[in-house]
Amino acid sequence: MVKYKIILILSIMISVLMVTCVSATSRPFYDTDTPVVSASAESITPYPVEPGQDFSVQLRVYNDGGEKADNVTVDFLKSEVFFLTGKDDDFDKSFSLCSGCSKDNIFYFTVLPDVKSGEYPLIFKIKERNIIHEETIFIRVIGKPDIIFDAQLLNDSVAPDGSFDVKLKIKNVGTGIARNIKIVPQAQGFVMDNANLVFLDEIKPNEIVEKQLHFMVSDSNSPGPQKVGFSIDYRDEKSIDYSLEQSLGVKLLNKVKLDIAAVTVDPNPIKDGEKAIVTVRVENLGEGDANNIQVRLENDGFEGQTKAYIGKLKEDEDAPAVFSLIPSKSGKHELKVIVSYEDDLGEHEITEHLELLVIEKNSSTSLIIVFLALGIAAFFGYSFWRKKKEK
Numbered sequence: 001m002v003k004y005k006i007i008l009i010l011s012i013m014i015s016v017l018m019v020t021c022v023s024a025t026s027r028p029f030y031d032t033d034t035p036v037v038s039a040s041a042e043s044i045t046p047y048p049v050e051p052g053q054d055f056s057v058q059l060r061v062y063n064d065g066g067e068k069a070d071n072v073t074v075d076f077l078k079s080e081v082f083f084l085t086g087k088d089d090d091f092d093k094s095f096s097l098c099s100g101c102s103k104d105n106i107f108y109f110t111v112l113p114d115v116k117s118g119e120y121p122l123i124f125k126i127k128e129r130n131i132i133h134e135e136t137i138f139i140r141v142i143g144k145p146d147i148i149f150d151a152q153l154l155n156d157s158v159a160p161d162g163s164f165d166v167k168l169k170i171k172n173v174g175t176g177i178a179r180n181i182k183i184v185p186q187a188q189g190f191v192m193d194n195a196n197l198v199f200l201d202e203i204k205p206n207e208i209v210e211k212q213l214h215f216m217v218s219d220s221n222s223p224g225p226q227k228v229g230f231s232i233d234y235r236d237e238k239s240i241d242y243s244l245e246q247s248l249g250v251k252l253l254n255k256v257k258l259d260i261a262a263v264t265v266d267p268n269p270i271k272d273g274e275k276a277i278v279t280v281r282v283e284n285l286g287e288g289d290a291n292n293i294q295v296r297l298e299n300d301g302f303e304g305q306t307k308a309y310i311g312k313l314k315e316d317e318d319a320p321a322v323f324s325l326i327p328s329k330s331g332k333h334e335l336k337v338i339v340s341y342e343d344d345l346g347e348h349e350i351t352e353h354l355e356l357l358v359i360e361k362n363s364s365t366s367l368i369i370v371f372l373a374l375g376i377a378a379f380f381g382y383s384f385w386r387k388k389k390e391k
Contacts, residue, residue, distance in 0.1 A: 035069030037097065037128040038062050039135045042104065048140040051175045052113040054085070057122065057137065063097035069128050070096050075103070077123040082109045082139070116205040117143045117176045117237060123248040142237050143175025143205065149183070149230070151248040154212075157345060159255040160287050161219035166248065168211045172203040178242075186229040186245070189218040204259065222252045223288035223344070253344035255290025260337060260352050261318055270358045274332040275304075280337055282310060283318035293341040295321035301333040302326065303334050313341075327358040 042058040063069040074091035076084050084209045089105040090254045097103060109122075122137045147170065154165040172178050183198040185191075193214040203209055215228070228248045235241050270276040280296070284290050293310040309319035327333070335354040340347065 032066045034065050035063050035067050036065035037069050041137045049111050051111050051115045051143050054110050057107045060102050062102045068098050071129050073127045075125045081115050081120040099310045116140050128199045141383050145172050145176045145178035145236050146174030147178050157253045159253050160221045163216045166213045176236050178203045181234040184231050186231050189221040190228050191216045223252045226250045256290040256343040257286030259285050270360045273361050276325050278323040280321045284313040289314050290341045296338040298336040330358045330360045
């Protein structure tokens with residue numbers, strides 16, 4: 001019997017010790033003759049929160065003192081980040097808490113839509129009689145990044161098979177931090193120097209990062225408006241991936257190269273006082289269109305037409321400029337051929353110098369002179385052919 005009494009007493013002592021331990025570890029108790037009022041967040045739902053999102057905070061108010069707390073009120077202090085939308089109980093009216101008691105209330109909030117990622121305080125003012133103190137709860141906000149870029153072409157002009165520089169202003173216009181940003185050109189005929197990639201560790205909200213890029217242009221690109229596309233990949237703070245595409249407009253200018261392909265004279269040799277037809281054939285050996293093409297002849301021994309208008313020649317096109325001339329005297333005459341044209345780079349001019357032989361109309365000049373004239377014509381014809389072949 002004594003044995004059973006001892007076992008019963010030991011069981012009761014162990015139970016008392018266990019209750020004492022549970023009470024000690026749950027909350028501290030102040031053995032005072034005054035109330036000790038405090039508060040803490042029992043739950044935050046959801047957590048973390050996003051800009052524009054609704055969430056709730058379950059706030060528990062404790063009295064850990066040895067006396068009853070009277071005239072207790074709880075107010076939420078105004079925040080620039082969170083907007084109070086409601087609460088379950090009217091905590092701003094006074095209530096009482098017995099020693100060791102607690103009371104819960106749920107507050108409902110909305111995160112303002114333009115809040116950036118970070119930790120922000122929720123502050124509650126707790127008043128017990130004339131004693132006021134504040135409890136601060138930190139709420140983590142995770143925003144969403146939004147990457148855009150602005151491109152500025154640094155060159156005055158860009159030609160096929162040339163190069164150009166671009167200044168990129170990469171900006172995060174979102175509310176969250178963007179990480180592992182990768183920008184890759186996606187356009188045929190344009191190659192970026194070094195690695196064909198722009199990589200950035202992170203860009204914070206409203207942060208701008210500048211990068212200067214150098215591009216080389218393939219000679220297979222045609223003149224005119226071109227689009228250089230970019231793919232942009234990045235990740236947010238929750239490891240969610242984002243992808244988008246943007247483009248940069250580049251105008252490749254005409255790189256025109258005109259050439260005088262041939263000059264023919266009919267009849268040859270030319271006779272004094274008789275009409276002769278001089279044909280100047282112009283061709284476009286460059287890339288792009290040549291506009292406003294005009295051909296002029298300057299000479300000291302001919303009368304008649306001195307200007308001809310061709311207009312426009314596209315790439316690999318050619319066209320003749322025909323002149324009707326009458327020599328005013330016999331002999332050797334210098335003929336200057338001037339071709340002017342326009343392209344995207346401005347106005348240009350090319351010049352060729354020729355020598356024409358004019359014989360007297362009724363002269364019994366020997367065939368040697370005729371052969372000499374034919375030889376001169378053959379020489380200049382060979383010169384034009386050789387020049388064209390070299391080009």
